[in-house]
Amino acid sequence: MQQSKALAILKSGRNVFLTGSAGAGKTYVLNQYINYLKQHGVPVAITASTGIAATHMNGQTIHSWAGIGIKSHVTDRYLTSLRDKKFFRDKMDKVKVLI
Structure with missing residues (x-):
C-alpha cells in the first residue's frame, strides 16, 4: 500500500x-x-510498545503513558482496577486518538 x-x-x-x-x-x-x-x-497520545520506537515519534511507551509501568504480567483484575484510578480516567477522557 x-x-x-x-x-x-x-x-x-x-x-x-x-x-x-x-x-x-x-x-x-x-x-x-x-x-x-x-x-x-x-488531542493525541503518541505511544509505542518500545522506548526506541516512541523516541522516533517524540512519544512515550504505552505503559508509561497509561501509568502501568514495568510489570512482568498484567492481570485482568489489575486492568479492571485502572478504571477506578483518576489519573487513568483523566488521560482517557482527554485523548481522542491513541497512537
Whole structure:
C-alpha cells in the first residue's frame, strides 16, 4: 500500500494497524498524521510498545503513558482496577486518538 493511501485511511478516523519492514515509512506516515491531528486541534497520545520506537515519534511507551509501568504480567483484575484510578480516567477522557 502507498503511504498516501495509508495516511488517507488514518485521516478517515478508522482504526489502523500500520506495519511493514524497516525503512517502509511507518514513522514518516505516523508523523504526518500526528501533524495533521495537531493542526486540527485533535488531542493525541503518541505511544509505542518500545522506548526506541516512541523516541522516533517524540512519544512515550504505552505503559508509561497509561501509568502501568514495568510489570512482568498484567492481570485482568489489575486492568479492571485502572478504571477506578483518576489519573487513568483523566488521560482517557482527554485523548481522542491513541497512537
